[in-house]
Structures are given as C-alpha cells and as structure tokens.
Amino acid sequence: MTEDCLDRVEEPIPAPADNEVLLRVLSLSVDPTNRIWMREEDSYLPAVEIGAVVRAAGLAEVVETKREGFAVGDLVLGMPGWQDYWLLSGDDMANVIPPGLEINDLLSIYGGTGVTAWFGVEDICALEPGDAFVVSGAAGGVGSVAGQLAKLKGAGIVVGIAGSDDKCRWVVDELGFDACINYKTEDVAARLVELCPEGIDAYFDNVGGEILDAALANLAIGARIAVCGAISTYNSDDPIGVKNTANLIMKRARMEGFLILDYLDRFLEAILGLAPLVAEGKLKYATEVVDGLENAPATLNRLFTGDHTGKLIIKLSERA
Amino acid sequence: MTEDCLDRVEEPIPAPADNEVLLRVLSLSVDPTNRIWMREEDSYLPAVEIGAVVRAAGLAEVVETKREGFAVGDLVLGMPGWQDYWLLSGDDMANVIPPGLEINDLLSIYGGTGVTAWFGVEDICALEPGDAFVVSGAAGGVGSVAGQLAKLKGAGIVVGIAGSDDKCRWVVDELGFDACINYKTEDVAARLVELCPEGIDAYFDNVGGEILDAALANLAIGARIAVCGAISTYNSDDPIGVKNTANLIMKRARMEGFLILDYLDRFLEAILGLAPLVAEGKLKYATEVVDGLENAPATLNRLFTGDHTGKLIIKLSERA
Numbered sequence: 001m002t003e004d005c006l007d008r009v010e011e012p013i014p015a016p017a018d019n020e021v022l023l024r025v026l027s028l029s030v031d032p033t034n035r036i037w038m039r040e041e042d043s044y045l046p047a048v049e050i051g052a053v054v055r056a057a058g059l060a061e062v063v064e065t066k067r068e069g070f071a072v073g074d075l076v077l078g079m080p081g082w083q084d085y086w087l088l089s090g091d092d093m094a095n096v097i098p099p100g101l102e103i104n105d106l107l108s109i110y111g112g113t114g115v116t117a118w119f120g121v122e123d124i125c126a127l128e129p130g131d132a133f134v135v136s137g138a139a140g141g142v143g144s145v146a147g148q149l150a151k152l153k154g155a156g157i158v159v160g161i162a163g164s165d166d167k168c169r170w171v172v173d174e175l176g177f178d179a180c181i182n183y184k185t186e187d188v189a190a191r192l193v194e195l196c197p198e199g200i201d202a203y204f205d206n207v208g209g210e211i212l213d214a215a216l217a218n219l220a221i222g223a224r225i226a227v228c229g230a231i232s233t234y235n236s237d238d239p240i241g242v243k244n245t246a247n248l249i250m251k252r253a254r255m256e257g258f259l260i261l262d263y264l265d266r267f268l269e270a271i272l273g274l275a276p277l278v279a280e281g282k283l284k285y286a287t288e289v290v291d292g293l294e295n296a297p298a299t300l301n302r303l304f305t306g307d308h309t310g311k312l313i314i315k316l317s318e319r320a
Numbered sequence: 321m322t323e324d325c326l327d328r329v330e331e332p333i334p335a336p337a338d339n340e341v342l343l344r345v346l347s348l349s350v351d352p353t354n355r356i357w358m359r360e361e362d363s364y365l366p367a368v369e370i371g372a373v374v375r376a377a378g379l380a381e382v383v384e385t386k387r388e389g390f391a392v393g394d395l396v397l398g399m400p401g402w403q404d405y406w407l408l409s410g411d412d413m414a415n416v417i418p419p420g421l422e423i424n425d426l427l428s429i430y431g432g433t434g435v436t437a438w439f440g441v442e443d444i445c446a447l448e449p450g451d452a453f454v455v456s457g458a459a460g461g462v463g464s465v466a467g468q469l470a471k472l473k474g475a476g477i478v479v480g481i482a483g484s485d486d487k488c489r490w491v492v493d494e495l496g497f498d499a500c501i502n503y504k505t506e507d508v509a510a511r512l513v514e515l516c517p518e519g520i521d522a523y524f525d526n527v528g529g530e531i532l533d534a535a536l537a538n539l540a541i542g543a544r545i546a547v548c549g550a551i552s553t554y555n556s557d558d559p560i561g562v563k564n565t566a567n568l569i570m571k572r573a574r575m576e577g578f579l580i581l582d583y584l585d586r587f588l589e590a591i592l593g594l595a596p597l598v599a600e601g602k603l604k605y606a607t608e609v610v611d612g613l614e615n616a617p618a619t620l621n622r623l624f625t626g627d628h629t630g631k632l633i634i635k636l637s638e639r640a
Contacts, residue, residue: 036570044570208566230566241561246528246550248577250356250364255575257568 001035001235003297006054014087021070021088023060025080026319027289029107030299030312031057031141032206035234044259054082054296057112059103061319070096073320077106082296084316103319104287108141108311109278110271114285116228116260117145117204118270121153124226124258125202129154132196134215136160137206138180139167140303141285141311142228146204147177148283155202159195161188161211163306170309175284189214199223199251207232209240216244223253235304286310321355321555323617326374334407341390341408343380345400346639347609348616349427350632351377351461352526352623355554364579374402374616377432379423381639390416393640397426402616404636423639424607428461428631429598430591434605436548436580437465437524438590441473444546444578445522449474452516454535456480457526458500459487460623461605461631462548466524467497468603475522479515481508481531483626490629495604509534519543519571527552529560536564543573555624606630 016022036043037055048055062074063085070076070088078094080086088094097106108114120142121127133150137143138160151158160171160180168180181191188211192200199220205212208230215225233239248255263270277283286309290299293316302308336342356363357375368375382394383405390396390408398414400406408414417426428434440462441447453470457463458480471478480491480500488500501511508531512520519540525532528550535545553559568575583590597603606629610619613636622628 044572212565213561227565227568230569233563233566239563239566241533241563242565243553243559243561245532245547245562245565245575246553246559246577248547248575249550249579251577252364252579252582253577255565255568257566257571257573259569259572262572 001038001297001301005038006297008294013085016064016066016087019067019090021062021067021076021094022064023076023080023086023088024063024320025058025060025084025086025316026075027103027107027316028056028058028080028082028293028296028314029111029113030290030296030303030314031112032229032231032234032303034300035304039234044261055079056081056296057107059097059106060086075099075103075319077111082293084293104289104313105278107313108287109145109274109283109285112260113141113311114145114274115263115267115270117142117149118273119260119263119266120204120226120228120258121146121149121202122273124228124256125150125204125224127153127155127202130156131201132157132159132198132220133202133204134159134161134192134196134200135204135206136183136211136215137229137231138162138171138177139164139309140206143204143206144171144175144310145283145285147171148175149277150202150204151176151178152277152282157196159192161207167309170286183211189217192218196220202226204228205230209233209242213240213242213244216242216247219247219251219253221251221253223251225253225255227255227257231304287313289313289315291315321358321617321621325358326617328614333405336384336386336407339387339410341382341387341396341414342384343396343400343406343408344383344640345378345380345404345406345636346395347423347427347636348376348378348400348402348613348634349431349433350610350616350619350623350634351432352549352551352554354620355624359554364581375399376401376616377427379417379426380406395419395423395639397431402613404613424609424633425598427633428607429465429594429603429605432580433461433631434465434594435583435587435590437462437469438593439580439583439586440524440546440548440578441466441469441522442593444548444576445470445524445544447473447475447522450476451521452477452479452518452540453522453524454479454481454512454516454520455524455526456503456531456535457549457551458482458491458497459629460526463524463526464491464495464630465603465605467491468495469597470522470524471496471498472597472602477516479512481527487629490606503531509537512538516540522546524548525550529553529562533560533562533564536562536567539567539571539573541571541573543571545573545575547575547577551624607633609633609635611635
C-alpha cells in the first residue's frame with residue numbers, strides 16, 4: 001500500500017443524533033488484518049469502500065452521548081477507524097471498559113493480540129506438554145505472546161521464526177524461546193529439521209507462503225497448524241504457492257484457520273488466563289506507540305517490511 | 321513411473337519355516353499410495369527398497385502353513401505385494417477373512433477404498449445435512465463412494481470433479497451426484513462458484529494441486545477439507561503450489577489429512593455402515609479387474625493418466 005491510496009480529509013466534528021455517541025479516539029491498533037480489509041474483494045468483513053474511513057480497532061473516550069449505557073468519559077473499545085472523532089451508531093461493535101486497566105494493554109495483551117495468541121495456542125494448536133512448537137512472526141504482537149504461552153504450558157521446545165538477528169535475540173534472550181531462526185539469512189527448512197528432529201507437533205502460522213511450506217515439510221504425526229495470519233501474501237496478487245500440503249496426509253495433520261472475531265464471547269476466559277501471567281511477570285510483551293494519525297499509513301506498512309518488534313499502536317490523544 | 325524402473329524375477333517358491341505361512345496371491349489392490357511408497361523418501365511407511373517386491377495390499381490363499389491361526393485354504397487380506405506367492409512372517413499385517421464375501425468387494429467397497437470414503441465423509445468432513453459437498457477424483461474408487469455416501473447422508477448438493485465427460489456422466493447418471501465438473505475442459509474455480517454459490521461446506525480431496533486451490537478459493541465459513549490424496553503431486557518433484565491457504569483464515573476452515581491405516585481398529589464400524597447400503601442397492605461401485613501380474617505397472621500408471629473408472633484390481637489366480 002502506498003500513501004497515495006489514502007486521503008486526509010478535514011470535516012466538522014459530527015453531533016450525535018438519538019441513540020448515537022460521539023467519541024474522541026485515543027489509540028488505534030495496527031494489525032495485519034487492516035490491510036486485508038483494504039483489498040478489493042470482501043474478506044471475513046466487507047471490503048472498506050473507496051471514500052470510507054480506514055477500518056481499525058481502537059480505544060475512544062465518550063465526549064457526548066445520546067445513548068443509554070454510555071456516559072461522558074467512558075472508555076470504549078471498538079472499531080473507530082482512522083479518524084480523530086468517532087460517531088458510534090446502533091450496530092457498531094463497542095464495549096465500555098471498566099476503569100483501572102492500562103490503555104496500551106487493552107490494545108495488546110488483553111486485546112485482539114494477546115487473546116488471539118491465547119486461543120491459537122489453547123484451542124487450535126491444542127498444545128500438549130512436550131510438544132515441539134514453532135511460531136512464525138515470532139517477534140510480532142501475536143507471535144511473541146504465542147511462543148511464551150507455549151513455553152509456559154509445557155512445550156518441549158519453542159522455536160521462533162523472525163526476520164532479523166535482533167528480533168531473534170529478543171525472543172530468545174528476553175522472552176525465553178529455546179531458539180529462533182532468522183528467515184532472511186538462514187535455511188528455514190533445514191533449521192526446522194535440526195531443531196525439531198522428531199517433527200513439529202504444533203505450528204502457529206502468522207506468515208503463510210514459503211515458511212508455511214517449510215513447516216509442512218517437517219510435521220510430526222498428528223501435527224496441528226493454527227493458521228492465524230498469512231502476512232507474506234496480503235500485499236501480493238500472486239502469492240507463492242504451498243507445495244507440501246500432501247504432507248498433511250502422510251502425517252495425519254490438521255491445518256485450521258481462525259479469527260478472533262469468533263471468540264468475542266470468550267474474551268474473558270483468555271483475559272483471566274493471561275492476567276496472572278502478566279501480574280507474575282511471566283509474560284512479556286513489547287508495545288511501540290507511534291504518535292499521530294498522520295503516521296498511520298507508514299506504521300501499517302512497517303508490519304509488512306518487518307520493521308518493528310511487538311505490538312504497534314497509533315496514539316491520537318490523551319484521556320481528558 | 322516407467323516400466324524400466326521394475327524388474328520381473330523368477331525365483332523358487334519358498335518353503336515356510338516355523339511360524340510362517342505360504343500363500344498364493346489371488347488379487348492385488350491398485351492404489352495411488354503404491355506410487356508414494358516407491359518414492360525415494362520414506363512416507364507414512366518406509367520407502368520400498370531397491371530390489372524389494374513392490375508393496376501392495378491384496379488377497380491371498382493359504383497353501384502351506386506352519387503358524388497357528390492359519391489353515392490351508394484360508395483367505396487372507398494383507399500386503400502380499402506384486403508377487404505370485406507370499407511368504408507371511410511374524411509381523412506382517414494379515415487378517416483371515418470369513419467365507420461368503422465376494423473377493424473383489426473385499427479389495428474395494430469393504431477394503432481400503434470404501435472404508436476410506438466412509439471415514440473421510442463421516443469423521444474428517446463431518447458431513448451435516450444440507451452441506452455443499454465436493455469431491456475430486458469423483459470417478460475413482462474412493463471418490464465415487466464418497467460422493468454417494470454424502471448424498472445418502474443428506475448433503476444439499478454433491479458435486480464431483482473428474483477428468484472426462486464419460487466419467488462425469490457416470491457419476492451423475494449412474495451414481496446420483498447432482499453435478500460433475502470436467503477439469504480438463506471446464507474452469508473448475510468458476511464452476512464451483514456457480515454450483516456452490518454459498519461456498520463449499522465439505523471438500524473431499526483426492527488430487528491436491530490446482531483443484532485443491534480452486535476449492536480453497538470458494539469455501540463456506542466453517543468448511544472442512546478431508547485431504548485423502550494428492551494424486552496430482554505424486555509423480556512430480558515440483559508440484560504446483562497451493563496459493564489460497566489464507567482463505568482457511570477468512571473462512572475459519574479446517575483442512576485435515578488422514579490415512580486408512582489409522583482406522584484399522586474401526587474397519588468393522590465402516591463395513592457395518594456400508595453393507596446395508598450395498599445390500600439395498602443404494603451404493604454403486606465399479607471394479608475393473610485386469611488379468612495378470614505382468615500388467616501391474618501399466619495398470620498402476622492408469623491411476624495417474626486418469627484412464628479408469630472406479631476401482632482397479634489385478635487378478636493373479638483363482639481360488640483353489
């Protein structure tokens with residue numbers, strides 16, 4: 001995506017009609033899926049239309065309200081999109097957040113990022129003690145938490161795959177992964193065989209493409225692949241094909257996609273699981289906060305160039 | 321595979337030692353997996369070694385026995401391989417078959433073929449009434465049974481994919497499929513969208529490659545893909561890559577490989593399910609019997625050129 005795909009427009013701050021709420025946007029979550037929604041075709045949500053506000057999850061504070069259940073000053077988690085003020089109407093997803101939680105945590109470890117990692121490891125990978133666990137995008141928001149959760153849940157070995165030596169050092173030295181493969185300088189397929197000589201029991205895939213193919217080539221019998229993301233393909237009209245799907249047969253393996261949207265009614269379960277680990281300092285997560293909506297396009301692109309570690313958040317304004 | 325990969329060797333008929341059984345081979349099952357076992361690398365079974373007998377399932381009759389549980393004249397289902405006489409020793413898989421069943425049925429509808437279709441539809445596709453069900457290799461041994469089972473279990477639509485108009489006519493007119501796509505002359509992806517406008521709920525894949533990719537492009541939310549075979553890839557060192565795996569995320573879909581070897585202890589369950597359907601004439605299956613072991617290599621190759629309908633069996637000799 002180039003910046004000339006987007007336009008910055010100034011408009012008057014809208015006034016809420018009956019049953020609407022006006023909110024000032026505080027922070028926006030920067031997620032690979034933002035780019036999916038900008039594709040021409042619909043995905044799991046309708047494509048963002050030409051002329052519409054870029055869709056994004058975020059936190060906002062109520063400024064004026066004509067709707068029951070929302071009071072001025074309330075903190076709301078929802079889909080404000082890339083704008084300074086958000087007019088919330090009937091059907092929009094929005095949850096008032098109880099006070100006392102750190103704003104950046106709500107968009108990272110207790111938001112889609114941490115909760116995605118939780119259900120990917122628990123439900124889709126169905127991690128068992130002793131498993132050889134591999135995660136790509138290991139230094140990203142989701143991947144860095146997924147690897148730590150796997151380790152805490154008793155994985156025999158946790159291997160990350162990331163795009164720089166610095167990232168690899170971070171996940172091994174700071175987050176406690178057992179090993180990390182730099183896919184830009186190492187032969188991923190060969191290293192996976194070395195590190196997981198009995199095969200991979202659970203692979204948490206954030207990238208798709210060639211790295212998914214390397215993991216498919218080295219599965220253990222009964223392996224589970226959680227397909228969480230395919231960031232290597234989102235910017236491409238002609239993604240690299242995966243050649244080793246027949247290995248799913250040989251290894252009686254399962255490959256399953258999931259979306260955190262399907263777990264909205266189970267968020268609390270994940271938060272209750274994550275909170276003690278955070279409180280005891282057993283779960284580390286990096287958050288980089290970028291100031292200013294004008295930096296949103298360039299920040300989103302950094303997800304695709306790999307130029308970031310941990311969760312990216314755009315900050316628009318402070319709480320009143 | 322070319323015939324010069326193989327050698328026909330005459331050797332004396334062996335005499336069974338203690339705990340061994342000598343059998344005369346009656347029939348051999350011709351399966352795509354025979355080709356997998358001939359690849360250089362190990363698969364779910366060790367690769368067939370240079371100089372060894374080609375591995376294949378089949379039926380044989382006991383000629384001489386020095387092992388308890390086997391009597392002269394017993395019919396035995398196991399892995400005799402491509403040879404006229406089979407010396408059964410300790411660890412070989414072998415089951416004595418009760419009398420009264422048709423020999424060709426034991427290698428087709430009640431053998432790996434029908435039972436694979438049964439568990440693929442029941443367990444892996446987890447077929448629900450109303451599902452849009454698609455099967456590739458639809459005129460093959462497994463595919464032709466899978467489509468009929470899906471129909472009998474209440475699928476909303478059953479679509480086959482096969483390689484000739486004759487095969488398509490057979491599965492629609494004789495087997496009761498709702499539609500069939502000739503992948504050699506039609507645009508599979510476009511036809512799948514036409515035939516399953518709400519997306520495919522269950523796809524039974526026997527071929528992999530481009531056809532798998534077309535199915536992945538048109539999944540319904542919550543779709544299940546049973547990866548039973550990938551015949552388009554077995555003869556290739558550089559198979560065509562599958563580009564649409566990211567759709568597993570968008571559609572929260574599951575793709576799972578399976579092998580009938582893992583269901584050996586549940587064969588009876590499938591046979592008890594299949595037998596009444598066969599008896600009532602609700603389940604049709606084609607069997608082509610080719611005479612003579614010398615025709616085995618050419619017959620195996622016909623699986624890959626698509627030059628067959630239904631189950632291929634090589635007949636070596638009659639029961640005594």
